[in-house]
Amino acid sequence: RDPAQMDPGRVSVSAVLPAGGSGERLGGATPKQFCAVQGRPLVSYAVRALERISWISDIVVVVSPENVQTMKTIIEKYCHKRVTVVKGGITRHRSIFNGLKVFAEKEFSSHLLQKPEVVIIHDAVRPFVEEDILSKVVMAAKEHGAAGAIRPLVSTVIASAADGCLDHSLERARYRASEMPQAFLFDIIYEAYQQCTNYDLDYGTECLHLALKYCKTNAKLVEGTADLWKVTYRRDLYAVESIIKDNLSQEVCVITSAKENVAQVGLLLPEFLKSQIKVEAVSISQNKNDSHLQNIFSGQCYNFVCVNDKMCAIQETQHLVDMLEKSDIPLLYPVVLI
Structure with a gap:
């Protein structure tokens, strides 16, 4: 059976998200994972991409000790x-190892998480990971023990000699760039880290290599999409912002009252809108604690259609607008239709 067609919901899955980098190549005092894009830290987008997938049980975010409280504040705010x-x-490897220990070592954490069958390792500075590629690497890891996303090389890789002159070049068609996400049977990657030498922990960067070197596990390579790139330089933040704006401007949340005739209109609207825009959710509540309204307040969706059947409902809608104004989300192109 094709692993890509299997159901990841039948496999227990958790994720480890290393977010401890200093962002030296980005420049500036703020590590790139905490840089704001549309008013929201970059790491929050990566976390959201994972938590929107129901079959991922736990998400472990690994940050430097001085940023633990910053990350906890982000979790609470969003x-x-x-x-x-x-x-x-x-x-990086020592941070990932710490993230894995939360599932296996009681003395490492006050709250031991349930060990998953498969663990995803992703980067906090790759915010555009989709469920499809996550599903593919998870099911490939279930079958092969390890799997990772790859992309074609953009430039030819060359090696220089000691005198600074060209020594040789690699055949570009034969090689691929290793990307994230990657996935592993938990027992395999955890054993690999347990056996890892200090040299590999301090200087290594490739998790798939550890699985091969220490557990003799040949990873399945899965063709990734173009949006798996990593934010490395400041110009990448501008690209992220542009993509996020484009995505948000193409999504809408439909909000109705609970009355049957109004709710029916709200449920029919997606059929009419789907050729023009993605309907993110349909809510039949205007209560501020409604999960779909919380998505709007947290900046996950900017456009919404509010459906009411009486003029007196304008007060409810005005209250909704007032809540939005007080939520302090950055403005994009919010649209309210009454």
């Missing part, structure tokens, strides 16, 4: 769920 914050190590 109402993230199923997220645990862990102190990272001095290198």
Whole structure:
């Protein structure tokens, strides 16, 4: 059976999100994962991309010790769920290892999370991961033990000699760029990290290589999409902002009252709108605690259609607009239709 066609919901899955980098190449005092894009930290977009997937049970975000409280504040502000914050190590591999320990070592965390069958490892600075590629790497890892997204090389890789002259070049068609997300049977990647030498923990960067080196597990390589790129330089933040604006301007939330005839209109609207715009959700509540309204307040959806059947309902709608104004979300192109 094709692993891509299997149901990841039948496999217990959790995710580890290393977010402890200093962002030296980005420049500036703020690490890139905490840089604001449309008023929201970059790491929050990556967390949201994972938590929107129902079959991912737990999300472990690993940050440097000095940023633990910052990350907890982000989780609270943007109402993230199923997220645990862990102190990272001095290198990427040590941070990932710390994230894995939360599932396996009681002494490492006050709250031991249930060990998953498959664990996803993704980057906090890759905010545009979709469910399709996550499903593919998870099911490939279930079958092969390890799997990772890849992309074609954009430039030819060359090696220089000691004198600074060209030594040789690699055949570009044969090689691929390793990307994220990656997924592993938990027992395999955890064993690999347990056996890892200090040199690999301090200087290594490739998780798939650890699974191969220490557990003899040949990872399945899964063709990734163009939006898996990593934010590295400041110009990348502008690209992220542009993509987010474009995505948000193409989504709408339909809000109605609970009255049967009005709710029916709200349920029919997506059929008429789907050729023009993505209907993110349909809510039959204007209560401020409604989960779909919370998405609007947290900046996850900017456009909404509010359906009422009486003029007196204008007060309810005005109250909704007032709540939006007080929520302090950055403005894009909010549209209210009454």
